[in-house]
Amino acid sequence: MGIVVQKYGGSSVATSEHIRAVAEKIARARESGLDLVVAVSAMGKTTDRLLRLAGEVSRDPSPREIDQLLATGEEQSVALLAMALHDRGIPAESLTGPQAGMTVTGRYGSGVISEIRPKRIHTLLEQGRVVIVAGFQGMNALGDVMTLGRGGSDTTAVALAAALEADRCEIFTDVSGVFTADPRIVPEARRVPVISFEEMAEMAWRGAKVMHPRAVELGALYGVEVHVRSSFEEGPGTIITGGEKLERLETRETLAGIVHDLDVSRVTLNGIRTGPGTMSRVFAPLAERGISVDVIVESGVKDGAADVAFTVTRGNFEEARKLAAGVADALGGAVEGERDLGKVSVVGTGMLNRPGYAARMFASLGEAGIPIRMVSTSEIQVTCVLPADRVEEAVRVLHRDFELEERDV
Amino acid sequence: MGIVVQKYGGSSVATSEHIRAVAEKIARARESGLDLVVAVSAMGKTTDRLLRLAGEVSRDPSPREIDQLLATGEEQSVALLAMALHDRGIPAESLTGPQAGMTVTGRYGSGVISEIRPKRIHTLLEQGRVVIVAGFQGMNALGDVMTLGRGGSDTTAVALAAALEADRCEIFTDVSGVFTADPRIVPEARRVPVISFEEMAEMAWRGAKVMHPRAVELGALYGVEVHVRSSFEEGPGTIITGGEKLERLETRETLAGIVHDLDVSRVTLNGIRTGPGTMSRVFAPLAERGISVDVIVESGVKDGAADVAFTVTRGNFEEARKLAAGVADALGGAVEGERDLGKVSVVGTGMLNRPGYAARMFASLGEAGIPIRMVSTSEIQVTCVLPADRVEEAVRVLHRDFELEERDV
Incomplete structure (x- = not known):
């Protein structure tokens, strides 16, 4: 029997009503006869609330303790979702990241999944249970819980799908798929x-909030077909794939x-x-x-x-x-900066x-x-850095000029 | 070097300000040169809030998932307290019950500590750290977290003191010790x-909220001297002991x-x-x-x-x-009851x-x-069951008649 991994983000489990709605969605998915493994984020603003508390007790909270603290957010939502499934008569069991066999290395706050030991998940699936796994976390070699960093529940879901050789990974979120531009800015x-x-x-990487880029890359690496769908409405969503479905794309x-x-x-x-x-x-x-640096531009050398x-x-x-001022000083230059900028990228393999x-x-x-302040390009994208207050206009202009609203979808 | 175990209850860590105040208390205690292990409850009303959420998603939440959910409350407070200590420059590390080696058997929601493997705690103490342990929880044989039931953080603290052969266990709470009666009812x-x-x-067992009775019994069993003290003010508190300090008591x-x-x-x-x-x-x-039954009274048998x-x-x-009505029916009797009662107990080895x-x-x-509705006695206490609305009056009358306000303390 096939396995499907689903992931529900924080806005999908923000309240007890939301959690009951997710339980109903899982119940319907289960009727198809598939085995279900569900990765869940912390409820709504829980992570932000916990980080605020940390800031109130410490000026510089230790990363280990931050992880110990934040991990509880997902542990709460998995337990609540399991209860909501029981209430519908569906056998389910919640697992923390460590219980689910998620092994993590790296630094606290930005752990990387190194291995998944899915024995317990398989046992629970064989017992006919839905397995609910806390996203965003795993256990390190010290036996401590370690988080994968923000957006990490997507990574948990895709990694589980890879380890379990799932048919697909469904990412449920608050939008109904990937759009040609942000519909709040471009109604078309x-x-x-x-x-x-x-x-x-x-x-x-360039700003679409629909899915965490690390999770996308993991999906590519292991060939996990990912569906992005809305938690709040039915609909086909967007399929992210590298397989035969992509042939259609090549001719786009x-x-x-x-x-x-x-x-x-x-x-x-x-x-x-x-x-x-x-x-x-x-x-x-x-x-x-x-400090993560995004676009880097170096001018040609002139007079050394x-x-x-x-x-x-x-x-x-x-x-x-x-930091840059210190370096510029030492190298006989000067530093200059601009705070309120944005960037707009056009992306497509059509390029x-x-x-x-x-x-x-x-x-x-x-x-x-x-005005364009900086430009960065790669094989399948062009990014322009612009004044922040011109970004929305730029998105609309480009959506129109590249005729995205007319394209056959 | 001696070890002291401290326990801070939910009201002592209710907000980030409270947590910072507890960190200051720990800092002062540490100046005495003792090794400190600190058991902590969940912040304020966290447990109630989580139980309410559970009730919203399920009519009959499974005990395993309730434990998975509730354990997060203490996991949050230990991480926050460790951060607050770091902020004062004090090396500290938080441990969940499972990380601290608390092994638990029994049923979810009412686990019993079966063993403590304090290796990790000893290692951290040797590194000069304050060890912060999540109260109220441990790990069962399945590798799941299991709670000790409400009030269980007291039990965690006393059990840790026993396992670590600590000099004493200090229970910090919102009252400044054990009183001859509730000071809100009897100002004297x-x-x-x-x-x-x-x-x-x-x-x-008979109503004093200052400490959980199971923790008291554990203290007696392992001879752990327990100090009950206020989180919010300095003061000697109450020493609970079975040792030589008790001699004074015998003559009381x-x-x-x-x-x-x-x-x-x-x-x-x-x-x-x-x-x-x-x-x-x-x-x-x-x-x-x-259903726990407290006082039981059986009349003499008359005509079978x-x-x-x-x-x-x-x-x-x-x-x-x-349930009693069913039994009474089968045994040719009838059932009768009274909902709004209370009980008053006088307690003392002087008896x-x-x-x-x-x-x-x-x-x-x-x-x-x-009026007295039921009576129950043991060697060192007499309990009377009364109408609830006469309980406070009864406490005042007895406190006066037994001359407790005049006694030499």
Whole structure:
């Protein structure tokens, strides 16, 4: 009998009514005769509430204790969901990450699943039970619980699907699939029925909130077919796949979609002396402080000096600017920055066959009078960094000019 | 170096401010150079909130899932307390019950500690850390978390003190010790400086909320000296002991104190045929449903028939009455009951040497016109069941007549 792994996010289990609704969804899915393993996030704002408490008792809470604290959020929602299933007469059992055999390595707060020992899950499935697994967590070599970082419940679900050789992994969320752009900004945006792992990963990294990019990459690695669907309504959602369903995609000539992110700041080091090791001198201090850098642009070298610009989230802007200023000083340059930026990306495997997407994007934005501060491209995406207050306009302009609303879906 | 086990209850860690205050208390205790192991309950009303959620998703939540859910309450408070200690520069580590080596058997919701494997605690103490252990929980043979039932954090603390051969166990609570009566009812009530395990156990079973009776009995069994102290103010509190400090007690000629309980109902089976096995027929159905029976009174047998009365908590009254009615029917009798009762107990080892306490108690209550519905006695206590609305008056009358406010403390 086939296994399906489902994942329900925090907004899907935010209240006891939501949990009962999820139990009903699971009950219906179970009627198809499939074995079900369900990964669940913490209820609604639980994680934020716990982090606030941590901030109230400590200025710099230890990562181990943060993980010990946050893990309880998922442990509560799995127990409640199991109870709600029992109440419908469905045999179910909740498992914490450690109980489910999720083995994790790495650092507290950003653990990486190293192995899944699914013996207990298989035993429970053989007993005819629905198995409810706490997302976002596992056990490290010390026997401590360790979290996978935010968004990690998606990763739990996809990893479980891979380890259990499940037929598919269904990610239930508060949107009804992947869209060509954010429907709150572009009312004409359309649901994308099928998308490749590569496109989905690019969209997720560049701002699409529908699924965590690490989970997408894990799905690609193990060939787990992922369905993104709404918790709140019926509908086909979006299938993320690398298999035969992708053939349709290869012949698609347009973009998969447009994604944006409003939380971007830029730091630029102007006129710094370059040489071997310069980039490392710029970015090593940021990495040491755990600051993620997104877009990086280096100007050509002129008279032995160059400009290096990079983006970080707004929360990291001041610290990144300070660190960069130290480096710029030492290298005879100066630092400059801009806090309130955003970015817009066009993503699609269609780019592989048809060049010129970047040029069309610059033309569209230029005609609309929207300034471009930075550009970053890869094989299947072009990203422009813009003033934050022009991002929504840019998304609408690009959605129209790339004719996404008209495309056959 | 000596070890002290401390326990902080739910009201002591109700908010982040409370948790910071507990961290300060621990910091001061640590200055004495003792090794500290701290058992902690869930924050304030967390357990009630989680039980309410469980009731919202299920009409009859499974005990295993209830335990999985409730255990998270203590897991949160230990992590937060460890963080608050780190913030004061004190090395500390939080452990869940399973991590602390608390091994538990029995039924979910009312687990019993069967063994403590304190290897990890000893290692952490050797590293100079304060060890924070989640109260109220342990791991069963299946690897699942199991709770010890309400009030179980006291038991965790005393069991840890026994296993670690600690110098003493300090129970921090929201009162400043054991009193001769509830000070909210009797303003003249005085703190009892030293009390025996037997007296404390009687007082705890008969309504004193200061410490869980199972924890008192465990302390007696392993000879763990227990100090009950206030979380919110400095003060000597009450020492519960079975050792040499008790000698002072043996010469004490008065009572330890008066305790009361307002949550009592009575069920009486009138005129039932008696014979071998009658009592078992009456009480086995109650035990099967997990209903605890407190006071039991059987009248003398007359013409082969007898009356049997017992008390239960108000929440169990209707069900107990129904079960008793079935038995009474089968034995040719009838059932009768009274919902809103309370009980008052006088407790003290002084009774061992001086008989007549029961008679003095009945006389006091009789003079005040307070009706007595049932009586139960043991070597060191006399309990009277009364109408609930006369209980406070009875406590005041007895406290005065037994001259507890005047006694030398």
